[in-house]
Amino acid sequence: MMRISSKTVYDVGVNQLGTLQSSLARTQQQLSTGRKNLTAADDPIASARALEVTQSQSVNTQLATNRQNAKTSLSQEEVALAATTSLLQDVKTLTVNAGDGSMTKKDRESLAIELEGRLADLLGLANTSDGVGGYQFSGYKSTTLPFTQTATGAAYQGDQGQRELLVGSTRQLPISDSGSAVFENNITGNGTFQTGADPANYGRGGSGIIAPGSVKDATLLTGHQYEINFAVVPATPGVPKVTTYTVMDLTLNQPVPPNPVPPDPIPYATGQNITFDGLQFDIKGDPADLDRFTVQPSQKQSVFTTLTDLIGALRAPGDLAAGQASLSNKLNQAHSNIDSALDNVLSIRAEVGSRLKELDYLDGAGDDTNLQYATTLVGLQDVDVVKAISLFSQQQVTLEAAQKSYKTLTGLSLFNYIG
Numbered sequence: 001m002m003r004i005s006s007k008t009v010y011d012v013g014v015n016q017l018g019t020l021q022s023s024l025a026r027t028q029q030q031l032s033t034g035r036k037n038l039t040a041a042d043d044p045i046a047s048a049r050a051l052e053v054t055q056s057q058s059v060n061t062q063l064a065t066n067r068q069n070a071k072t073s074l075s076q077e078e079v080a081l082a083a084t085t086s087l088l089q090d091v092k093t094l095t096v097n098a099g100d101g102s103m104t105k106k107d108r109e110s111l112a113i114e115l116e117g118r119l120a121d122l123l124g125l126a127n128t129s130d131g132v133g134g135y136q137f138s139g140y141k142s143t144t145l146p147f148t149q150t151a152t153g154a155a156y157q158g159d160q161g162q163r164e165l166l167v168g169s170t171r172q173l174p175i176s177d178s179g180s181a182v183f184e185n186n187i188t189g190n191g192t193f194q195t196g197a198d199p200a201n202y203g204r205g206g207s208g209i210i211a212p213g214s215v216k217d218a219t220l221l222t223g224h225q226y227e228i229n230f231a232v233v234p235a236t237p238g239v240p241k242v243t244t245y246t247v248m249d250l251t252l253n254q255p256v257p258p259n260p261v262p263p264d265p266i267p268y269a270t271g272q273n274i275t276f277d278g279l280q281f282d283i284k285g286d287p288a289d290l291d292r293f294t295v296q297p298s299q300k301q302s303v304f305t306t307l308t309d310l311i312g313a314l315r316a317p318g319d320l321a322a323g324q325a326s327l328s329n330k331l332n333q334a335h336s337n338i339d340s341a342l343d344n345v346l347s348i349r350a351e352v353g354s355r356l357k358e359l360d361y362l363d364g365a366g367d368d369t370n371l372q373y374a375t376t377l378v379g380l381q382d383v384d385v386v387k388a389i390s391l392f393s394q395q396q397v398t399l400e401a402a403q404k405s406y407k408t409l410t411g412l413s414l415f416n417y418i419g
Contacts, residue, residue, distance in 0.1 A: 049376075057373040059169075064366050067167045067359050073175040074356050077136055080128040081182070081349045087125070088342045091118050091307065095338060098314055099331050101324060112314040119307045123147055123154060126183050126304075130176070137179035139163075146179040153304030156180050168362050173355055177348055184302040186341040190214060191298055192221065194336070195281055197329040198292040206230070206288035207321035209328045212336050213281025213295075220278030224251035225296045228274070231265060232289035243268040243287065247276055285325055303341040310334040 097103075098111050126137055126147045134142030140161030147154040156179055163176040188194045195210045208230070215221065227248045235241040244265030247256040256276050271284050283293060313330035317323050 053373050053376050060370050066165050070165045070175045074352050078352050080125050084125050084345050092338050095334050108314040112311045115311050139178040153302050153308045186344050187298045188301045189298045194298050196294045201291045202322050202326040204288040205322045206291035207285040207325040208283050208287035209285045209325050210283045210293045211281045216280040217278040222277050223297050224249050228293040230287040230291040306337040
């Protein structure tokens with residue numbers, strides 16, 4: 001029979017009590033923290049996975065912050081574009097009013113002064129702040145004032161950059177548009193070509209008014225510059241006045257249509273369509289001898305230049321038929337160019353709206369992703385409270401039983417029976 005010393009009995013009992021107390025303390029700590037794994041050693045795989053999920057959750061939270069910043073920037077741009085839209089619509093109304101033949105020079109001057117105010121307002125909108133110490137429409141050069149007024153309109157000081165922000169794991173979203181794209185990307189004329197009148201027509205007394213025109217056959221377009229030249233043979237007794245015109249291709253420096261000999265002049269009739277090289281337009285009124293009209297490909301023009309030209313047109317001489325014709329030709333050009341500027345702003349507003357809508361979708365997806373991360377972390381980290389409480393109660397009973405048995409065991413002695 002093996003003898004067990006008293007020291008061994010004490011040591012074994014103390015060690016068992018220590019183990020039970022440690023287990024009870026660990027369970028109590030799990031309940032107090034709500035965490036299943038108190039150290040990485042408890043479950044290395046779950047701890048590593050929880051770290052990955054936590055990092056992904058942090059990135060998702062940062063993306064949500066980026067989306068909020070993007071919404072703020074785009075909302076500010078939308079406000080500026082909405083105000084620009086209203087301003088251009090107002091300018092369009094004033095331009096229509098300027099075409100009233102009953103308006104006097106004083107009336108036109110009043111309109112010009114009002115349009116100068118609109119021009120200043122538009123310049124202020126183009127220089128809108130981005131809310132963080134920079135400018136909304138200056139591209140990457142956010143601290144540079146985008147536009148400064150000049151004699152012919154305004155000069156753009158920014159660049160063509162479009163600032164972007166990471167709003168999704170793989171999505172870079174533009175949060176701004178350059179001032180050049182918003183205020184200078186306006187196609188003149190009807191979008192394909194622009195008609196115009198020689199300013200000298202007014203001095204010759206001509207009252208011809210050229211229409212903006214349209215494309216009759218896109219397959220025949222050349223992209224060339226043209227000039228329509230008028231010749232007038234005055235009336236003589238018994239012979240009425242004869243007005244004719246020829247079309248010159250300035251790009252090729254030859255008449256249209258090109259023939260070995262110059263083509264016969266074409267009789268002019270007011271309002272009759274003039275068609276060549278896929279283009280179609282008409283000229284109304286009474287052109288004078290040597291009057292000229294131009295047709296050139298559409299090009300980009302700043303809205304500030306359009307407004308400046310319109311103000312100049314209202315202040316130009318507009319008396320008699322020649323003055324009214326000169327004003328009408330300039331107003332026709334202004335109408336087309338303002339419509340183009342308005343269409344461009346509306347197009348950019350639509351893009352801004354689609355970006356804001358996309359941010360709403362990304363917010364919803366981000367919320368769902370965050371919920372998935374939280375659910376995953378619960379499974380990896382959170383303790384099962386019911387199971388832990390049951391275990392705690394069991395460990396508590398076990399420890400109490402061990403303490404009582406240890407007390408009884410250590411109380412055994414022969415001296416208790418020697419009397």
